[in-house]
Amino acid sequence: MSVLRPLNDPALERIAAKLEAGERLDRDDGLAVLASPDLIGVGRLANAVKEARSGPYAFFVLNRQINPTNVCVISCKFCDFAAKAGDDDAYEMTMDEILEKVREPIHEVHLVGGLHPTWPFEYYEEMLRAIRRANPAAQIKAFTAVEIEFFSKIAKISVDEVLDRLVAAGLDTMPGGGAEVFSDRIHDALYREKMGAEKWLEIHRAAHAKGIRTNATLLYGHIETHEERVDHLMLLRDLQDDTGGFISFIPLEFQLGYTNLVARQASAVDGLRTIAASRLLLDNFPHIKAYWVMMTPKVAQIAQRFGADDLDGTVVEEKIYHDAGATTSQGLRREELLRLIREAGRDPVERDTLYRPIQREEATFTVLA
């Protein structure tokens, strides 16, 4: 393991000793990382773990986010994206509008949307088939656990059948959204109408059992406590111990928007500590993603030295955070991502949705096995 010291916090010394002994970190260690005054020490520990896993590499993907509708039958208190049918800001994309967005040199389509009151399940299957036909080179990362459960209700079929039919239609992986914070308190306060921890974990377990790789997220920087953040990570680690089906973990920084939930946005330091705690506690997750859209490209760039090994991608058009007032740009060009990575002293690896390296003639990186 690369350099772990100097450290200026006894709690971090305890963690370093565990890492050296190959011992697993626990809940108290996670809390210590989130509260440590030694920010550089926190980065040093998480960076050592990151480098032991993925060496000097940082991953990115040419992708495109598509949110086919914001019309949603439920209302979550943290969400500025959803609208009710007939609202001024409600929208529904046509199939042509969706397909127009995928005809680009991309390797991943990230497809998620509101829980639409009248679209039938068959429409989502057709969406996947049509995207696959329009761009066979792009893998499809689609539908959160919340959407999967909703499809099972509207089509009156089991979650297993929903997953089988989506895979048959072209689904490659599932994104990590809808997890929010695995806490009954937060569930009751912010998203009572939506599934809680148990169901979310159950659906990801079902996906993993079918060989569908998935991501996981945590929505942080609102009313949750450090204990709730760490408990969330521990539940994900437990499921990953059982299934090994998660690929990437993404802490999502809450955008205040117009929700009046909290007075201010999480700080850069809080974001970096959360990335580091995730890398250190989630010892069985292959990748930790610094999602630049919400962290800002500048903080995401530094996060590469705090445990993150992925910056997500070009994204192009993002609605969920931008409807909540995010001021980051809508997309980054490939060259900008390369610069953000190289300036942080990392070697860029362009990947597909499964983190397989994309071979390019002008590639300058060593391809990972």
Ligand code: V47
């Ligand atoms: O589940 C909603 C969150 C998520 C806000 O898997 C908000 O690769 C912040 O899951 N401020 C959807 N967050 C996005 C998501 C995601 C993003 C990037 C990559 C991946 C991946 C997944 O966005 C929702 C919810 O937790 N969200 N509103 C807000 N105002």
